[in-house]
Amino acid sequence: MITFFASIALLICGYIFYAKVVERIFGIDASRKTPAYEKTDGLDYVPMKWWKGSLIQLLNIAGLGPIFGAVMGALYGPVAFIWIVVGSIFAGAVHDYFAGMMSLRHGGAQYPSLVGRYLGKYAKSIINIVSLILMILVAAAFTAGPAQLISSVTSVPFVTALIIIFAYFILATILPVNQVIGKIYPLFGAILIFMAVAIAFGLVFFVDKPIPNLTFQNLHPGELPIWPLLMVTISCGAISGFHCTQSPIVARTLQNERDGRKVFYGAMIGEGIIALIWAAAGMTFFGSTGGLQEALAAGGPAGVVNEISTSLLGTLGGILAILGVIILPITTGDTALRSSRMIFAELISKKANQNNWKAALLFTIPVAVPAFYLSTIDYSFLWRYVGWTNQLVATVMLWTATVYLLEHAKNHWICGIPALFMTGVISTYIFYAPEGFKLSYTISLTIGIALTMLVAVWYMKQIHTYRQQKQKVNTQAA
Structure with missing residues (x-):
């Protein structure tokens, strides 16, 4: 149990101390006019209070992600705590902060536009496709699940439930951000927080088994390797590429740059704490990782959360579970569709007009x-x-921030080191995973290391190039 409380304390300290380091390196300008005021359009660019933005961001990036992913990651045992804490502080929150603040600095630009600006047009073309596919898949997955549950607990047919959810999606996508999302998301965000706190309270006071303390032993019943599978299993709650597609939604509503630390970095730390709680619940409630695996086999993550x-x-827990499994995926699906509309509009034209619901609907239909x-x-x-794909998107965002x-001419290592780490994750995973090339672990690890070293060489060349450019500028100025 000491490890659990220490992990929460470390996450909080990460926000108090490291977030300020990241903010200082980025270099905020509190006097700078934000896109919410420069481009006010009554649809996406609408000024909102930072606390609303923070709760919206938390719900955008979280939903069921840090619950289901953490429960499945708990199969590896307490080593999952390390990944959640280190990943959240030094990778995920940094990733989210730069995704939001770079969008804000570039007029509310979407993620693919930022990639194109710093990694080139070819990278932008690939990421445009990858991002849209990811958003469409997320919107579809986070619709089908709730629709099936609604159909199973009521007499509403599955297709009817699906149509109702998508009708809401389209409304949330084409209406001004402060009319639907801005009004109901803070409430749902509060429910998500309350649910996590209540589970933590129950674990500490009502479960007769102690939350396991740290061990570096891999406790996965299936003997699956920690690296890189844990880093892909627990994405939301550590680092997730989905977040950089969502951050521009809130970036277009910020009233001041100094709110970025609270909204972007803070929301990710909040998600990390939620993931930590559910990971602890998964590895404690069923007595062992073997017991958790049996529960997952019987009812899946949703069944585990419900139990x-x-x-x-x-x-109260039953009500919260149903609310969570139905509402939280829907609130992820609608913002996935909204960001898809925004990305698609930028892909068609940088000057695409979306300042009324009819124009917004025109760009929504092709992705809906x-x-x-x-x-x-x-x-x-x-x-x-x-x-x-989700972790690939996160890796590219970290490299974009590094460049x-x-x-x-700022401290690029805060993004470069986690970018190299995640490069190793995705390079190894795609060769080893069942949905990848299915190679042996040793071969996959060797290829992953080789590819990461190649990217590291590119990184060193970029450092050298930018240093030379800086020296040239200084010489000319002298």
Whole structure:
């Protein structure tokens, strides 16, 4: 139990201390006019209070991600605590902060535009496609699950539930951000926080088994390797590429740059704490990782969450579980569709007019139709690729931020080191995973290390290039 409380304390300290370091390196300007005021359009660019933005950001990036992923990551044992803490502080929160603040500095630009600005047009073309696919898959997956649950607990047919959810999605996508998202998301964000706190309270006071303390032993019943599978299993709650597609939504509403630390870095730390709580619940409630695996095999992550919630919190827990499994995915799906609309509009034209609901609907339909279709079929073979794609997007965002810092002659290592780490993760994973090349672990690890070293060489060349440019500028100025 000491490890659990120490991990929470470290996450809080990460926000108090390291977030300020990151903010100082980025270099905020509290006097700078934000896009919310420069580009006010009554749709996406709408000034909102920072606390609303923070709760919206938390719900955008969290949903069920830090719950389901953490429960499945708990199969590895307490080593998952290390990844959640280190990943959140030094990778995930840094990733989210730069995704949001770079968007803000570039007029509310979407993630692919930032990639194009700092990594080149070819990288932008690839990321545009990858991002749209990821958003469409997320919107589809986070629609089908709630629709199936609604259909199972009521008399509403599955297709009808699906249509109702998508009708809401489209409304949330084309209406001003402060009319739907800005009004209900803070409430749902508060529910997400309350749910996590209540589970933590129940674990400490009502479970007769102690939360396990740190061990570096791999406790996965299936003997799956920690590296790199844990880093892909627990993405939300440590680092997730989905976040950099969501951060521009809130970046377009910030009233001041000094709010960025609270909104972007702070929301990620909050998500890390939520993931930590659910990981602890998963590895404690069922007595062992073997018991957790049996529970997952019987009812999946949703069944595990429901059993833990109802056992620890009774009727309230059951209500929270249902709210969580239905509402939280929907609130991720609608913002996934909204960001898809924004990315698609920028892809068509930088000057695309979306300042009324009719124009917004025009850009929504091309991404909503495939999302709806995928939610009606068994596309699990595609969903298996989302985990890797998600971490690929995160890795590219970290490299984008690294080049941004190099270009501005700032401490690029805060992004470069986690970017190299994540490069190793995705390089090894795609060769080893069942949805990848299915090579042996040794061969996959060797290829992953080799590819990471090649990227490291590119990184060193970039450092050298930017240093030479800086010296040339200094010489000319002298």
